[in-house]
Amino acid sequence: MNAIEARGIHKVFNPGTDEEVVALQDIDLQVASGEFLSLVGPSGCGKSTLMRLIADLLPQSSGELRVNGKAPAQARLDRDYGMVFQHATLYDWRSVSKNVQLPLEVMGYAKAERAKRAQAMLDMVELGDFVEHYPWQLSGGMQQRVSIARALVFEPSVLLMDEPFGALDEFTRERMNLELLRIWQATGTTVVFVTHSIAEAAFLSQRIVVMTPRPGRITRLVDNPLPYPRDFHTRSDPDFHALVAQLRDLLRDAHEDQP
Amino acid sequence: MTRLRHYLPTIAVAVTVLLAWELLVVAFDIQQFLLPKPSAIFAEFAYQLGLWLAPDERSILFESSGATFWEAIGGFVIGCGSGVLVALITSRWTIISEATMPFAIAANSVPIIAFAPIMNNWFGITNPASKMAIVAIIVFFPTMINTVRGLTLVDARQLELMRSYAAAPSEVLLKLRIPNALPYIFSALRVASALSLIGAVVAEFFGGPRATLGVYITQEASAFDFAKAWTAIMMASIIGIAFYLAVLFLERRLMPWHVSFRVE
Numbered sequence: 031m032n033a034i035e036a037r038g039i040h041k042v043f044n045p046g047t048d049e050e051v052v053a054l055q056d057i058d059l060q061v062a063s064g065e066f067l068s069l070v071g072p073s074g075c076g077k078s079t080l081m082r083l084i085a086d087l088l089p090q091s092s093g094e095l096r097v098n099g100k101a102p103a104q105a106r107l108d109r110d111y112g113m114v115f116q117h118a119t120l121y122d123w124r125s126v127s128k129n130v131q132l133p134l135e136v137m138g139y140a141k142a143e144r145a146k147r148a149q150a151m152l153d154m155v156e157l158g159d160f161v162e163h164y165p166w167q168l169s170g171g172m173q174q175r176v177s178i179a180r181a182l183v184f185e186p187s188v189l190l191m192d193e194p195f196g197a198l199d200e201f202t203r204e205r206m207n208l209e210l211l212r213i214w215q216a217t218g219t220t221v222v223f224v225t226h227s228i229a230e231a232a233f234l235s236q237r238i239v240v241m242t243p244r245p246g247r248i249t250r251l252v253d254n255p256l257p258y259p260r261d262f263h264t265r266s267d268p269d270f271h272a273l274v275a276q277l278r279d280l281l282r283d284a285h286e287d288q289p
Numbered sequence: 290m291t292r293l294r295h296y297l298p299t300i301a302v303a304v305t306v307l308l309a310w311e312l313l314v315v316a317f318d319i320q321q322f323l324l325p326k327p328s329a330i331f332a333e334f335a336y337q338l339g340l341w342l343a344p345d346e347r348s349i350l351f352e353s354s355g356a357t358f359w360e361a362i363g364g365f366v367i368g369c370g371s372g373v374l375v376a377l378i379t380s381r382w383t384i385i386s387e388a389t390m391p392f393a394i395a396a397n398s399v400p401i402i403a404f405a406p407i408m409n410n411w412f413g414i415t416n417p418a419s420k421m422a423i424v425a426i427i428v429f430f431p432t433m434i435n436t437v438r439g440l441t442l443v444d445a446r447q448l449e450l451m452r453s454y455a456a457a458p459s460e461v462l463l464k465l466r467i468p469n470a471l472p473y474i475f476s477a478l479r480v481a482s483a484l485s486l487i488g489a490v491v492a493e494f495f496g497g498p499r500a501t502l503g504v505y506i507t508q509e510a511s512a513f514d515f516a517k518a519w520t521a522i523m524m525a526s527i528i529g530i531a532f533y534l535a536v537l538f539l540e541r542r543l544m545p546w547h548v549s550f551r552v553e
């Protein structure tokens with residue numbers, strides 16, 4: 031079964047006004063259950079918008095969209111997906127641990143279970159020593175890691191990640207990449223991953239969607255031939271370099287398409 | 290030690306002002322009824338304190354302070370409590386809060402203290418309820434307006450997060466809107482703490498029982514006993530400041546995470 035199916039999706043913001051923006055046009059996309067898919071493309075090409083449509087945070091203007099075979103609204107009600115937003119969006123009044131427990135509270139988990147899961151997730155994102163801290167006491171990258179822990183903590187079947195590692199330094203980012211692959215392989219979660227880093231997309235995913243802006247379209251779907259498990263050797267594989275070069279060319283074309 | 294150093298400038302300013310005041314009154318030989326010396330005010334205060342502490346004496350000043358304090362507190366609790374409650378109810382239905390907000394904002398600009406004589410008629414001039422009612426109405430509007438703002442001005446991304454969890458409206462209220470409103474509520478409560486004492490004393494200027502600060506000040510002033518009048522003013526100030534600090538203390542307790550209290 032496909033985790034995500036999009037057919038002929040259009041999204042127009044402020045239609046019929048001076049500020050009309052065609053954010054997405056003719057998006058056709060199938061993401062298989064358990065697949066790791068990346069979206070790359072220049073700023074403003076509609077990556078976040080596509081994520082929001084899948085998450086039922088925005089309605090599409092036209093087209094057919096299914097998540098786990100259901101309407102996105104139903105998938106949201108069933109808590110099928112976890113989302114890591116481009117912005118960490120932590121609640122200032124909650125400690126790090128309480129922030130991670132938020133979805134569990136909303137979903138009615140027992141108190142002991144919540145604390146246990148939050149601790150495990152925070153250990154995983156290397157913030158186990160910061161559970162009682164408040165968001166303002168953390169750096170931007172640490173805040174983003176908290177938001178990743180928060181999305182993973184209820185083990186959603188689909189993980190939507192919008193530039194989750196953008197605020198991290200190179201080394202933390204590479205460690206987080208490995209950790210994410212480990213979780214993905216251990217849980218069989220479907221991952222849709224937005225990134226600006228070509229190398230990151232090439233390292234992580236099975237398929238890469240290249241998008242162009244104005245209007246936002248999918249120009250290419252690139253299969254990633256690299257085998258799993260991937261580790262630091264992967265980055266020195268000639269296939270990896272060939273893939274990165276190919277993606278770079280595609281993105282250069284995408285940029286040149288811009289008016 | 291560091292605490293002392295922190296407050297040292299404030300203390301220095303207070304001492305300087307009091308000294309300058311004392312010296313000015315002496316140097317220019319200012320009449321007592323125009324401006325009494327701080328030392329005279331403190332002497333009167335010490336005398337009243339002695340009366341109050343003595344088992345078989347009465348201090349009208351301290352009795353008045355107590356009465357006015359309870360009027361202010363009573364009005365504050367009723368007014369702020371119903372302000373928060375009404376805000377919670379109206380914000381549940383956007384249409385209602387949008388329809389009522391303009392009236393609340395307009396009412397907030399009305400000098401409500403002008404209704405004091407009417408409240409005296411309604412509740413009886415010596416009934417503390419007449420003063421509490423005025424105080425309650427004065428603090429109701431700023432509290433309600435600020436609470437509605439805090440409940441509705443929520444970051445779109447924070448709402449989106451709750452939506453992604455398919456959270457029920459009650460959950461959004463409890464876990465997002467109310468915590469978001471706390472800073473707004475407390476800034477209203479701080480204003481209300483000062484307003485409530487002002488409201489109570491000024492309402493008493495329009496008449497009230499003998500043992501209340503407003504009546505005490507008017508009577509002593511018209512009897513030209515200015516040290517007594519000024520001592521009562523000082524009492525009102527002390528109560529007002531203490532009230533404000535109590536609200537501030539509660540605020541720090543309830544929202545240690547807030548920007549204004551962050552240390553290091």
Ligand SMILES: Nc1ncnc2c1ncn2[C@@H]1O[C@H](COP(=O)(O)OP(=O)(O)OP(=O)(O)O)[C@@H](O)[C@H]1O
Nearest residue numbers: 043044051053072073074075076077078079080116
């Ligand atoms: N709420 C909105 N109202 C109007 N226009 C919007 C809105 N959200 C996005 N857009 C427009 O839609 C287009 C796509 O935006 P989107 O945020 O999806 O881009 P993106 O690919 O995520 O960019 P970035 O890489 O910078 O995050 C942009 O032109 C943007 O101006």
Ligand SMILES: [Mg+2]
Nearest residue numbers: 077078116192
């Ligand atoms: Mg984006």
